[in-house]
Amino acid sequence: MKKEIATFNVNSRSYDVIITPNMTLSELLREKLDLTGTKYACGVGECGACTVLVDGKPVLSCSTLAIAVRNKNILTIEGLANGTNLHPIQQAFIDHGAMQCGFCTPGMIMMTKALLDENPNPTREEVKEGIGGNLCRCTGYVKIIDAVMAVAETMKKGGK
Amino acid sequence: MKEELSVVGKRLPQWAAHDKVTGTAKYIADINLPGTLAGKVLTSPHAHARIKKIDKSKAEKLPGVEAVITWHDIPQKLFNPSVQESILHDSRNEIDDMYILSEKARFAGDLIAAVAAVDEATAEKAIELIDVDYEVLPAVFDPLEAMKPGAPVIHDFAPNNISKHFVFPPSRGDIEQGFKDADVVVEATFQTSKQHMTPIEPCVCISSFDASGKLTVWSSTQRPFAYRTELAELFDIKESMINVICKHLGGGFGEANWSIVPVCVALAKKAKKPVKLEFSRKKSLVDVPTREAYIETGKLGAKKDGTLTALKENVIVHSGAYYNRSAATTVVNMGQFIGLYRCPNVYADMTAVYTNIPTSGGCRGYGTPEACFLLEQLVDMAAEKIGIDPVEMRIKNLKKVGDPSQTGMPIETYTQEKCIRTGAEKIGWKEKRAQKRAKGSKRYGVGMATFFDVSGGQPFEIFDRNMKITLDEDGAAIINTGIPDVGANLPGTAAQIAAEVLGLRYEDIHIVNGNTDDCLWDPGIGANSGLYGVGNVVIKVATELKKQILERAAKNLGVPPDELDIKDRKVYVKADPNKNMTVAEVSKAAIYNHEGQHHHIFAKGWFEPTKNPSPTGAAFADVEVDIETGEIKISKLVFVQDSGRIINPVTVEGQLDGGIACGLGYALFEDYYTNPKTGVLESDNFNTYKIPSSLDLPDTEVILVEEPTPSGPFGAKGVGMCGVVPIAAAIANAVYDAVGIRIKGMPLTPEKVLKAIKSK
Numbered sequence: 030m031k032k033e034i035a036t037f038n039v040n041s042r043s044y045d046v047i048i049t050p051n052m053t054l055s056e057l058l059r060e061k062l063d064l065t066g067t068k069y070a071c072g073v074g075e076c077g078a079c080t081v082l083v084d085g086k087p088v089l090s091c092s093t094l095a096i097a098v099r100n101k102n103i104l105t106i107e108g109l110a111n112g113t114n115l116h117p118i119q120q121a122f123i124d125h126g127a128m129q130c131g132f133c134t135p136g137m138i139m140m141t142k143a144l145l146d147e148n149p150n151p152t153r154e155e156v157k158e159g160i161g162g163n164l165c166r167c168t169g170y171v172k173i174i175d176a177v178m179a180v181a182e183t184m185k186k187g188g189k
Numbered sequence: 190m191k192e193e194l195s196v197v198g199k200r201l202p203q204w205a206a207h208d209k210v211t212g213t214a215k216y217i218a219d220i221n222l223p224g225t226l227a228g229k230v231l232t233s234p235h236a237h238a239r240i241k242k243i244d245k246s247k248a249e250k251l252p253g254v255e256a257v258i259t260w261h262d263i264p265q266k267l268f269n270p271s272v273q274e275s276i277l278h279d280s281r282n283e284i285d286d287m288y289i290l291s292e293k294a295r296f297a298g299d300l301i302a303a304v305a306a307v308d309e310a311t312a313e314k315a316i317e318l319i320d321v322d323y324e325v326l327p328a329v330f331d332p333l334e335a336m337k338p339g340a341p342v343i344h345d346f347a348p349n350n351i352s353k354h355f356v357f358p359p360s361r362g363d364i365e366q367g368f369k370d371a372d373v374v375v376e377a378t379f380q381t382s383k384q385h386m387t388p389i390e391p392c393v394c395i396s397s398f399d400a401s402g403k404l405t406v407w408s409s410t411q412r413p414f415a416y417r418t419e420l421a422e423l424f425d426i427k428e429s430m431i432n433v434i435c436k437h438l439g440g441g442f443g444e445a446n447w448s449i450v451p452v453c454v455a456l457a458k459k460a461k462k463p464v465k466l467e468f469s470r471k472k473s474l475v476d477v478p479t480r481e482a483y484i485e486t487g488k489l490g491a492k493k494d495g496t497l498t499a500l501k502e503n504v505i506v507h508s509g510a511y512y513n514r515s516a517a518t519t520v521v522n523m524g525q526f527i528g529l530y531r532c533p534n535v536y537a538d539m540t541a542v543y544t545n546i547p548t549s550g551g552c553r554g555y556g557t558p559e560a561c562f563l564l565e566q567l568v569d570m571a572a573e574k575i576g577i578d579p580v581e582m583r584i585k586n587l588k589k590v591g592d593p594s595q596t597g598m599p600i601e602t603y604t605q606e607k608c609i610r611t612g613a614e615k616i617g618w619k620e621k622r623a624q625k626r627a628k629g630s631k632r633y634g635v636g637m638a639t640f641f642d643v644s645g646g647q648p649f650e651i652f653d654r655n656m657k658i659t660l661d662e663d664g665a666a667i668i669n670t671g672i673p674d675v676g677a678n679l680p681g682t683a684a685q686i687a688a689e690v691l692g693l694r695y696e697d698i699h700i701v702n703g704n705t706d707d708c709l710w711d712p713g714i715g716a717n718s719g720l721y722g723v724g725n726v727v728i729k730v731a732t733e734l735k736k737q738i739l740e741r742a743a744k745n746l747g748v749p750p751d752e753l754d755i756k757d758r759k760v761y762v763k764a765d766p767n768k769n770m771t772v773a774e775v776s777k778a779a780i781y782n783h784e785g786q787h788h789h790i791f792a793k794g795w796f797e798p799t800k801n802p803s804p805t806g807a808a809f810a811d812v813e814v815d816i817e818t819g820e821i822k823i824s825k826l827v828f829v830q831d832s833g834r835i836i837n838p839v840t841v842e843g844q845l846d847g848g849i850a851c852g853l854g855y856a857l858f859e860d861y862y863t864n865p866k867t868g869v870l871e872s873d874n875f876n877t878y879k880i881p882s883s884l885d886l887p888d889t890e891v892i893l894v895e896e897p898t899p900s901g902p903f904g905a906k907g908v909g910m911c912g913v914v915p916i917a918a919a920i921a922n923a924v925y926d927a928v929g930i931r932i933k934g935m936p937l938t939p940e941k942v943l944k945a946i947k948s949k
Contacts, residue, residue: 065219066212070389071470075875106212119210123202126839130676131209132389132439157883167676169846170883
């Protein structure tokens with residue numbers, strides 16, 4: 030298969046990577062850049078575990094071709110914290126016990142980021158809808174929704 | 190037990206939460222060893238077929254292929270895919286009926302051959318080059334058909350496809366006399382569904398042999414030591430030459446990953462290189478065992494005042510292609526059915542049946558939700574016939590402290606009446622049951638169910654826990670424990686208990702876990718066993734460690750050890766708290782003692798559970814049934830739970846939330862579906878097999894009744910499986926209250942509800 034070098038901006042860093050046309054974004058992140066925080070779980074965009082942000086919009090990285098996002102700004106779970114300072118969403122997930130096994134957590138957090146960037150002041154129903162495509166078998170979602178509501182509240186008070 | 194607790198009972202962050210929210214927690218698929226080959230498997234497209242000939246020569250010749258294996262290349266040993274069963278269980282009811290790769294396909298998806306190659310694409314190509322000549326055999330998918338004379342024989346040793354039939358030993362009294370003594374007898378048969386476990390993490394395994402022949406296996410297992418024992422036996426490798434590692438797994442709702450492991454090891458052995466084998470979602474859904482599907486027939490006899498006189502259950506266990514945990518889960522089922530209430534005459538038996546559909550094998554709840562579904566509907570049916578409130582009928586038949594629980598072990602504490610009354614009050618039971626509520630095409634009803642659960646597998650399974658705790662130089666304590674992190678925050682709960690006993694802070698406790706080389710033998714996680722067993726061994730070992738710390742500090746502080754205690758990292762003289770030294774100073778004084786007797790302070794020990802306190806609870810559902818569409822909507826769910834002392838409320842609430850969600854999916858829409866003609870699994874992705882999303886969950890109220898149990902760590906009992914147990918039964922009873930129908934087969938889909946309403 031034809032190979033080419035493409036440039037990817039991931040977590041504010043630029044990478045030149047040799048890719049094939051059929052490589053998915055999740056393969057690029059996990060196998061080429063060793064960013065294994067993004068999870069691979071269904072491979073067909075049904076579970077949301079692989080969610081990352083591309084130019085601020087949530088994208089299912091298992092179902093997105095890498096070539097389609099070159100030169101765009103890709104944000105993964107590894108790029109969310111500011112150095113050792115956790116992003117408020119990450120902190121809220123810890124504080125509210127919004128994870129159990131943690132496998133869906135990176136995708137859930139990235140989806141939450143997209144949701145709150147779009148709608149900083151969501152209702153509980155809007156949060157349910159926002160994360161409706163991110164499956165979790167452990168938590169029953171209650172504490173995830175609590176965490177998202179709490180972080181919206183915190184961000185409203187203290188800014189980002 | 191301490192009067193004032195400073196760490197136990199607090200809402201503290203989950204262990205490894207920071208790693209999980211930053212994406213740095215490593216799951217098995219995230220591990221990449223240099224030079225690892227990619228594994229792939231060939232599975233049978235036929236539900237039942239004899240392999241006449243298999244030719245792998247073309248695959249072997251493909252450049253980049255390093256190993257191709259079939260039945261001829263694997264150890265010719267049968268095993269039970271449950272692992273736990275053969276290792277931890279009394280083996281009388283167990284059957285070994287599976288090879289690593291099959292000599293004959295028994296379900297569509299059975300593993301036939303495997304390949305290891307330099308990359309996935311090459312491995313995939315090699316799989317396509319394996320020629321298999323199948324003789325397709327007649328297949329049978331229905332357990333009742335499978336038992337009939339002339340049905341296709343799936344395993345030679347079981348000519349009628351019945352692998353096991355036995356009467357549950359705790360059956361007692363005179364069951365026929367019990368029914369004669371009854372004023373009211375009710376009977377029903379239900380078919381429970383084959384729920385997929387669906388951990389979000391797909392099946393994965395990495396195997397690697399080093400130059401000395403030592404095998405390391407990374408696998409998402411709940412039971413690393415049982416895996417090690419089974420691998421040692423299968424591959425003739427000494428246990429000390431195997432390390433099984435699982436720090437985190439991406440969801441643990443039953444042992445999901447066994448069949449991938451020995452194939453991966455066999456590939457690594459043949460290729461002499463590390464092999465990573467990952468299953469797709471589809472293959473994971475076919476391969477991971479499901480909850481057992483039962484055909485359960487129950488009969489209940491009661492006096493006019495509601496007192497039970499007889500309880501009888503016959504369970505047909507639809508095992509699928511392999512036996513797996515058919516007896517283990519069903520023993521728990523039968524224990525629940527005959528053991529939840531006081532009743533003088535009880536009888537249960539089980540018959541396990543093979544068919545050509547994918548295998549069952551012990552999912553969260555482990556036989557109990559199914560027993561609850563049958564028993565709790567029978568109680569409602571009897572209550573209606575007698576004309577007594579189902580709440581009062583249950584309370585009339587409740588057990589008492591000292592009675593045998595469903596495991597036969599004595600009940601230590603018992604708050605069931607309180608759980609039931611609290612839930613009834615919250616849901617508005619009396620008012621809502623008193624009236625038939627309707628609005629347009631909507632009908633409303635309330636229903637309930639109650640249950641027992643376990644705090645471990647005793648007396649059926651070995652569950653002794655071994656542990657080492659080391660005091661580090663800086664005064665932190667390191668717990669080495671064989672438990673993997675399945676998500677239920679057991680490592681964090683263990684850390685809370687250790688901190689409490691040692692007088693340290695939560696963050697002072699570090700956990701090294703899920704690694705058979707680094708830890709003492711541990712049975713692993715399952716059956717609500719973790720908190721009870723691990724918590725108790727933490728108390729025992731931490732108490733010994735504390736004793737050593739005090740003895741060492743006594744030398745420096747110049748008072749006898751019994752005059753000392755530890756609080757907030759300081760060892761102090763009880764009579765004069767200003768006279769103190771930090772635990773770190775004690776540790777350093779022990780290690781760097783130039784006057785001799787220098788040593789590292791550590792303790793190890795074991796705990797053998799001789800008891801099994803039952804967590805109890807009750808669920809109440811308020812439902813809306815649309816008689817035009819058959820849709821069931823849960824307006825409100827109340828769940829009252831007694832899990833003894835709560836070590837971390839966040840964890841316990843989370844366990845119940847998750848269990849309830851699993852129960853809702855099980856009750857309403859999780860629909861395992863195989864093609865009736867081919868036996869091929871068609872509910873093989875998240876679109877065709879829907880698990881609950883955030884949009885599917887009703888308004889739920891979880892209430893904790895906190896009654897410390899004497900034998901539990903700080904009074905705690907198990908909780909992880911409880912949430913799922915009563916949900917389907919409570920909903921089914923509420924649906925009956927709303928529209929007067931009982932659905933014989935789960936899940937309660939709109940189609941079935943509508944059909945039942947129409948044929949009423």
